Amino acid sequence: MALILMSHGDMAVETLKSAELIVGQLPETVALGLHESDGPDTLKAKVVSEIEKYYQKEPIYLLVDLLGGTPGNVAVNLTQDYPELHVISGLNLPMVLNYANQMFIGEEIKIADIMNEGKAGIVDVNAFINADASEDDEDE
Structure with a gap:
């Protein structure tokens, strides 16, 4: 299995660094960022180079930061040439950690689990704390 993270700026690079700090x-994981000096063709060349290392040898998962942005558009367009490429938008740290956990225990990667973990990582902490405090009040 291979994982490619792709984003505007260094978000993907820093997300990978954070994930590796934890796990x-x-x-077989790489992070690519789109910078002001880059265009879509530059980013495409970088990601194609990574895809070619693994394509049709093992599954490739490409996580992008934003659907509709340049990295996302490059990824979507690549599915024309690489139909087995798995593209998921909404890149965040919980998604990468979930991928890592599935990979480390040798499971087949479940895209739904990666997406659910990414969504579950979005929490209104104040509301969570207040709900927990309300439950404590009810127990008294």
Whole structure:
């Protein structure tokens, strides 16, 4: 399995660094960022180089930051040439950690689990704390 993270700026690079700080090095994983000096063709060339290392040898998961942005558009367009490429938008740290956990225990990657983990990581902490405090009040 291979994982490619792609974003505007260094979000993907820093997300990978954060994930590896938590779980250790992630093999067959790379992060690419789009910078002001880059255009879509530059980013496409970088990601195609990574895809070619693994395509039709093992599954490739491409996580992008934003659907409709340049990295997302490049990824969507690549599915024309690489129909087995799995593209997921909404890149965040919980998604990468979930991928890592599935990979490390040797499971087949479940895209729904990656997406659910990403969504579950979005929490209104104040509302969570207040709900917990309300439950404590009810117990008294």
